Amino acid sequence: MDEFGSIRHWTNGRQSGELLHGQGVVLGIGDDAAVVEAPPGISGALQWVLAVDTMVESVHFNEATMAEADVGWKALAANVSDIAAMGGEPRHALVSVSAPGAWGPARIRRLYDGLYACADHYGVAIIGGDTTSSPAQLVVAVTVVGTVEAGKAIRRSGAQPGDAVFVTGPVGMAAAGLHYLLAAAALGGGQFVPPADAAAAGTAALVQAHRRPAPSVRAARMLAARGTVTSLNDISDGLSSEAWEIADASGVRLLLRESQLPVSGSMAVYARSKGINPLEWMLGGGEDYVLLGTMAASDAKAAKAALMEAGLPMYLIGEVEAGPAGVDMIAEDRHSGHRAEQEKRIPIQKKGYNHFTD
Amino acid sequence: MDEFGSIRHWTNGRQSGELLHGQGVVLGIGDDAAVVEAPPGISGALQWVLAVDTMVESVHFNEATMAEADVGWKALAANVSDIAAMGGEPRHALVSVSAPGAWGPARIRRLYDGLYACADHYGVAIIGGDTTSSPAQLVVAVTVVGTVEAGKAIRRSGAQPGDAVFVTGPVGMAAAGLHYLLAAAALGGGQFVPPADAAAAGTAALVQAHRRPAPSVRAARMLAARGTVTSLNDISDGLSSEAWEIADASGVRLLLRESQLPVSGSMAVYARSKGINPLEWMLGGGEDYVLLGTMAASDAKAAKAALMEAGLPMYLIGEVEAGPAGVDMIAEDRHSGHRAEQEKRIPIQKKGYNHFTD
Structure with a gap:
């Protein structure tokens, strides 16, 4: 059912061991699931902050407005922004890519190039991926996981008169x-x-x-x-x-x-x-x-x-x-x-x- | 860009406070991101286990093989299974639904019915959602987060002769x-x-x-x-x-x-x-x-x-x-x-x- 073969093709060796270790990645892409722990060197209790965001071709972009790598960058950036909006530090991302069969591996590779460029810029470890074929349009859904000091997430609901x-x-x-x-x-x-x-x-x-x-x-x-x-x-x-x-x-x-x-x-x-x-x-x-x-x-x-x-x-x-x-x-x-x-x-x-x- | 309006329409009040609290949910759907912590009552160090899986209409199912609620159930179940395959306990899910505009809110509601039925069956808290329109086919991407006792995740690589x-x-x-x-x-x-x-x-x-x-x-x-x-x-x-x-x-x-x-x-x-x-x-x-x-x-x-x-x-x-x-x-x-x-x-x-x- 998946004509693009293994996700490893686009993800193997794309990020440094230093980045992955620094973000507490115990096990990255390649098994049934990834395993992460609290990153090293952090003192004090943490909570985890999670968000998901989707980009759909012809709804959020088209082939004229965005190159493949731009779509990859922006799909991750939108989620990184959600973590920032809680006061959190983005750390891990899981990526779902549904690409038209006509795309071929080279275009998917460029999409991942943009994902990894954004990930490296923000120090985010990409720890999960699922790439399937899509009958017509590209759909990219990204989940980002971050951390925040326990009890310190900033919500929308705290604004006070005088602020x-x-x-x-x-x-x-x-x-x-x-x-x-x-x-x-x-x-x-x-x-x-x-x-x-x-x-x-x-x-x-x-x-x-x-x-x-x-x-x-x-x-x-x-x-x-x-x-x-x-x-x-x-x-x-x-x-x-x-x-x-x-x-x-x-x-x-x-x-x-x-x-x-x-x-x-x-x-x-x-x-x-x-x-x-x-x-x-x-x-x-x-x-x-x-x-x-x-x-x-x-x-x-x-x-x-x-x-x-x-x-x-x-x-x-x-x-x-x-x-x-x-x-x-x-x-x-x-x-x-x-x-x-x-x-x-x-x-x-x-x-x-x-x-x-x- | 999102003709389906707020995700809250399908997610508000769908799970018990007891379930959410028991899974360490500090903040669920409704802000920029969700916040979770180690579930109460757990002794010993935990690691987090994460997986993403995608179901695409006409690739993984069609309107004859699956009802909307079946798609919701199975999209979550496939990820729950990935967490189980690491020896982990599934706890949280984030859902991305891209549905054709012709679907309308009632069909999306049924999709969420199936998601929540599976979530409740496995005690999983749905903490994130993004629902966008899709030009042609339904695409559902689910990320599940679970926990495992630190260092105890079971990989594929440990089989020994004689086992x-x-x-x-x-x-x-x-x-x-x-x-x-x-x-x-x-x-x-x-x-x-x-x-x-x-x-x-x-x-x-x-x-x-x-x-x-x-x-x-x-x-x-x-x-x-x-x-x-x-x-x-x-x-x-x-x-x-x-x-x-x-x-x-x-x-x-x-x-x-x-x-x-x-x-x-x-x-x-x-x-x-x-x-x-x-x-x-x-x-x-x-x-x-x-x-x-x-x-x-x-x-x-x-x-x-x-x-x-x-x-x-x-x-x-x-x-x-x-x-x-x-x-x-x-x-x-x-x-x-x-x-x-x-x-x-x-x-x-x-x-x-x-x-x-x-």
């Missing part, structure tokens, strides 16, 4: 990249859009954000260690949707300040060239895989300084208020050039700017 | 069930074959073996506790293939005795009615999800007695020999009615009876 709201990177770049890729693919007859074309179009950073997202694991670990973060989400479904999740789970109101939102220059330029309001992508775009969270306001500036010191971005974009669960935004007053005396407060819908009522 | 070879149930029933289902579906225009039809045809047990396999978790745990099992595999790809895996990994020769192989009566009757040699299904059939293993010969009879005492079958089907890695079978002498003076030894190919050279 500061932060993000760990600009939002909307991945959506802008997808917009460019779909337009370029339409012109190119559905062929894969090469990075060189994106570079020529000035959208290289946007395409990179879409194809090779870089979850905020280090930032998450540094923030979690401070003990002052009260809620944390990764932005997979757009800033407005994730802000709503925190608001709903915590029973609070998140107030975002448009003027404080980090705007990528290349996204703004590309948006302007297409006559699109960048807020559409920033609020509703999704797949940015940066973190959105809340923390004690008293520690927010120090946290930002500590992350900056480590070369990691952090932006304070608003505050938490008491009130019925929801999300508001203080709009920037672009016409007067300075902040209006009376702030303009706009309710943000869950689905983002598309349903934005100004 | 006894055993299985924990009859083999070939699932393959016979599939044979019946495909034939019945061909007659019925590809419609789902109802259990009542199978009952009428005398193949109910075979169909059950195919649709609702029952992994040997209790047997695995009892055997592992004896400390005398030297290798263990679950029979997902057929007895001959699994025997070869142990032989290859251990560098030994497995000698199976045809006269000792457990034969299901309903399988033998159905095979005879179709003019098929049951050995074809027994050696090459697969998806039985019983265990094949080797153990110290000195403990084999006592182990069998202990399992019988607990109502669990165990069959001693051969022995391990030194020699080049491989599998032989001592054929039954059907013509003389008694064992021939000179045993007839037949080399068994990896792929089973199909490539059997008599």
Whole structure:
């Protein structure tokens, strides 16, 4: 039933013994199941953090928007981001690949190349794999296992009135990249859009954000260690949707300040060239895989300084208020050039700017 | 991108707090990731055992051979069996479901019904889920996490000359069930074959073996506790293939005795009615999800007695020999009615009876 033969073909010897040992891998791919233990050198009790995420061809990507290796990278990165969003350290991954029979081993190999590139970048040991044939489309499901200090996982439900709201990177770049890729693919007859074309179009950073997202694991670990973060989400479904999740789970109101939102220059330029309001992508775009969270306001500036010191971005974009669960935004007053005396407060819908009522 | 909305719709409140607590679940489905810890009441160090397995519509099943709930049951059972094959105790599962848009919520609900039925049967907590739409076929990928006493996972590589070879149930029933289902579906225009039809045809047990396999978790745990099992595999790809895996990994020769192989009566009757040699299904059939293993010969009879005492079958089907890695079978002498003076030894190919050279 499995025409691709043994998974070992794509996984044997792909990661260093040092990485596997460092992540507590007792037995990797090759038997009925993998065996892991608490990684060496860790003091204190641990809990395990687990997430699963799926990417489906023609639903989440197509042959023009993503190369095989990009799909591999992103399928793992999306899960690594989920572990980071709990304040956890990603350690192990199990991979299920269902690939069309027409693919052949070389394309599957490239998919695994992307998986291993992402795994090595984040120090994740790939300990399980199942590769089956699929009648039509590629489906990649990845489970990632991480650890967190016992009792320290950061949920969505802890935001308190008075907390500061932060993000760990600009939002909307991945959506802008997808917009460019779909337009370029339409012109190119559905062929894969090469990075060189994106570079020529000035959208290289946007395409990179879409194809090779870089979850905020280090930032998450540094923030979690401070003990002052009260809620944390990764932005997979757009800033407005994730802000709503925190608001709903915590029973609070998140107030975002448009003027404080980090705007990528290349996204703004590309948006302007297409006559699109960048807020559409920033609020509703999704797949940015940066973190959105809340923390004690008293520690927010120090946290930002500590992350900056480590070369990691952090932006304070608003505050938490008491009130019925929801999300508001203080709009920037672009016409007067300075902040209006009376702030303009706009309710943000869950689905983002598309349903934005100004 | 996900037209099925929240996974919570199918997962909320489906398992008892007692089950979740007993499996060390700190946080289940609903946040970015789940959090688990070592289950309460366990003394001694644990390691974690993890496996992933995928079922693809039209590759592993179709609408005639399996109902939605059967797919859910079997996708989880296949992984539970992998944990058992390491001597482990299955505890947690994460589920990825990619379902065609035409399915609608009711069919997905039935799929989850089967997942939860199997989960409850084995005491497994479902802690993660991702449900996406699929353009054409159903793809279900399940990751199961279990525990094993530290250092006690049973690999394929420990078989020693002189060991006894055993299985924990009859083999070939699932393959016979599939044979019946495909034939019945061909007659019925590809419609789902109802259990009542199978009952009428005398193949109910075979169909059950195919649709609702029952992994040997209790047997695995009892055997592992004896400390005398030297290798263990679950029979997902057929007895001959699994025997070869142990032989290859251990560098030994497995000698199976045809006269000792457990034969299901309903399988033998159905095979005879179709003019098929049951050995074809027994050696090459697969998806039985019983265990094949080797153990110290000195403990084999006592182990069998202990399992019988607990109502669990165990069959001693051969022995391990030194020699080049491989599998032989001592054929039954059907013509003389008694064992021939000179045993007839037949080399068994990896792929089973199909490539059997008599």
